[in-house]
Amino acid sequence: MKIIDQPRAPNPRRVRIFLAEKGITVPFEQVDLAKMEHRSPEFTAMNPLQQVPVLVLDDGTTITESVAICRYFEELHPEPPLFGEDTMSRVMVEMWQRRMEIGLFFPIGAVFRHSHPAMAELEKPQVKEWAEINRPRVLKMLSFLDQELGQRRYIAGDKFTIADITALVAIDFMKPAKIERPAELKNIARWYEEVSSRPSAKA
Amino acid sequence: MKIIDQPRAPNPRRVRIFLAEKGITVPFEQVDLAKMEHRSPEFTAMNPLQQVPVLVLDDGTTITESVAICRYFEELHPEPPLFGEDTMSRVMVEMWQRRMEIGLFFPIGAVFRHSHPAMAELEKPQVKEWAEINRPRVLKMLSFLDQELGQRRYIAGDKFTIADITALVAIDFMKPAKIERPAELKNIARWYEEVSSRPSAKA
Numbered sequence: 382m383k384i385i386d387q388p389r390a391p392n393p394r395r396v397r398i399f400l401a402e403k404g405i406t407v408p409f410e411q412v413d414l415a416k417m418e419h420r421s422p423e424f425t426a427m428n429p430l431q432q433v434p435v436l437v438l439d440d441g442t443t444i445t446e447s448v449a450i451c452r453y454f455e456e457l458h459p460e461p462p463l464f465g466e467d468t469m470s471r472v473m474v475e476m477w478q479r480r481m482e483i484g485l486f487f488p489i490g491a492v493f494r495h496s497h498p499a500m501a502e503l504e505k506p507q508v509k510e511w512a513e514i515n516r517p518r519v520l521k522m523l524s525f526l527d528q529e530l531g532q533r534r535y536i537a538g539d540k541f542t543i544a545d546i547t548a549l550v551a552i553d554f555m556k557p558a559k560i561e562r563p564a565e566l567k568n569i570a571r572w573y574e575e576v577s578s579r580p581s582a583k584a
Numbered sequence: 585m586k587i588i589d590q591p592r593a594p595n596p597r598r599v600r601i602f603l604a605e606k607g608i609t610v611p612f613e614q615v616d617l618a619k620m621e622h623r624s625p626e627f628t629a630m631n632p633l634q635q636v637p638v639l640v641l642d643d644g645t646t647i648t649e650s651v652a653i654c655r656y657f658e659e660l661h662p663e664p665p666l667f668g669e670d671t672m673s674r675v676m677v678e679m680w681q682r683r684m685e686i687g688l689f690f691p692i693g694a695v696f697r698h699s700h701p702a703m704a705e706l707e708k709p710q711v712k713e714w715a716e717i718n719r720p721r722v723l724k725m726l727s728f729l730d731q732e733l734g735q736r737r738y739i740a741g742d743k744f745t746i747a748d749i750t751a752l753v754a755i756d757f758m759k760p761a762k763i764e765r766p767a768e769l770k771n772i773a774r775w776y777e778e779v780s781s782r783p784s785a786k787a
Contacts, residue, residue, distance in 0.1 A: 429728055430683070442672075449679035456671040468659040469645075476652035480633070511714045525632055 383408045384450070385427070385435040390414065391490065391554045392447045393434040394584065398546045399451045401581035403458050407436075414503065448478070451543055463543045470538055477537040477544035484522035486551040488515040493558035519560055523569060530568035534575075541576070549576050586611045587653070588630070588638040593617065594693065594757045595650045596637040597787065601749045602654045604784035606661050610639075617706065651681070654746055666746045673741055680740040680747035687725035689754040691718040696761035722763055726772060733771035737778075744779070752779050 386393040386409045400407060412418040412433060419431045428435045428445045436444040436453065444450050455464050465471035494504040496512035526548070530536070536544040552573060555562060562569070576582065589596040589612045603610060615621040615636060622634045631638045631648045639647040639656065647653050658667050668674035697707040699715035729751070733739070739747040755776060758765060765772070779785065 430687070444675060444679060446679045446682040448682060449675050452678045453671070453675045456674065468656070471659065472647060472652050472656045475655045476647060476649045479649040479651060484633070506713075506717070508711065508713050508717065510709075510711050514709070514711065 382439055383410050383437050385410050385412055385424070385433055385437065387412055387414050387419075387433045390433060391486070391550045392432070394550050395447045395543075395546050396434050396436075396450050397584035398550070398581045399463060399543065400454060401584040402461065402463060402541070402546075402579075403454055405454060405458055448543070463541070463546070465537070465542060466540070470540070470542075474537045474542045474544055477542075478547055480522075481526075481536065481544050481547040481551060485519060485526070486547055486554075488518045488522070489551050489554050489558050489560065491515040492519065492560060493554065496559070497557060516560060519555070520563065523562065523566055527566040527568045530572045535572070541579075545572075545576050549573070549582065553577075585642055586613050586640050588613050588615055588627075588636055588640065590615055590617050590622075590636045593636060594689070594753045595635070597753050597756075598650045598746075598749050599637050599639075599653050600787035601753070601784045602666060602746065603657065604787040605664065605666060605744070605749075605782075606657055608657060608661055651746070666744070666749070668740070668745060669743070673743070673745075677740045677745045677747055681745075681750055683725075684729075684739065684747050684750040684754060688722060688729070689750055689757075691721045691725070692754050692757050692761050692763065694718040695722065695763060696757065699762070700760065719763060722758070723766065726765065726769055730769040730771045733775045738775070744782075748775075748779050752776070752785065756780075 384393075384396065384407050386397070388411065397409075412424060414433070418424060419433060425431055427437065427443050430445065432445065434445075434447060434450060436450045438444070444453055452464065455462070465474040492512045492515045494500050494512075495507045495515075496509060501507060526536070533539060535541050536548055552562065552569075564570075587596075587599065587610050589600070591614065600612075615627060617636070621627060622631075622636060628634055630640065630646050633648065635648065637648075637650060637653060639653045641647070647656055655667065658665070668677040695715045695718045697703050697715075698710045698718075699712060704710060729739070736742060738744050739751055755765065755772075767773075
């Protein structure tokens, strides 16, 4: 088993943090996106969508999509549960995971991909207007999240889950996307300090 | 229990088809998006993100995000399983569900929202360039899906799952988005005929 990975991209980091929380070690192999290695025939044979991360099982089966890879490890190593532990918590994790992806992770990615000069080659054409539309959406979602985090410890409830991982990776990715986190969002600041000081955050 | 719904929007249809496949009846209540009813204070109190569908439980708990609503019903009524029935099928459903969302459902939605005159009021500003970039992405994903459907009956394996529901709703939504499905994609045509003739497709 191995995971094809890229150290700076946000999606592979979600999987690395997830594995660190579970205490699972998997060998990693790197592709260099800047050198377009993810568009090589070898990589494309593994993942026709030309994205990282990719989990390659011993029998050659490939699993792509970060959350599908995480779900595979949740099935194999249920403890600690990061997708919820009973019906309502699993549903709340699904809801918040999606809110964090659709409202935060994807728009922050859109700002980065469509405005950062380093993406000019990979994201053709960059649509500056699309980046600018996503900036206020990120801030609006952060403001909503701040209110919610005034009511509980973690994003989907009183336990740390994959929704916290997605939000942490998204918020850290605001730095390369050049979006500043508003200082007045005190509940996010409290939550951020807690989750980013977990050992898994270094993964 | 009730579901707040909108008859023409694609996300609520995913939930309606899912419920029909399970044989579950839930009362539906409509909001009129054209009249901006989803931005009213009453609706916003239920879902601060101002989106449909919303599942309201008898104790007042609200669940949003279509896939989280579907997961709630999967937990309560596991038969027939629509998220997979063992580890590998659950992982494959997660992977294909995401491929169908990120590669098909969302880009088709982007074309519709950013190019259709009927969306001029709801999607401000419309970014025509963003719509045009998503058009070829949809066609590229359809071509990949066609190859895959040459190898198996349904999208995530040999059973009908939520990934088929997402793809069916997305492909039907190509009509308002004014994207034509290429006639040469014979495997998609075979799959489409089969899934759209299930009674649930009328939901």
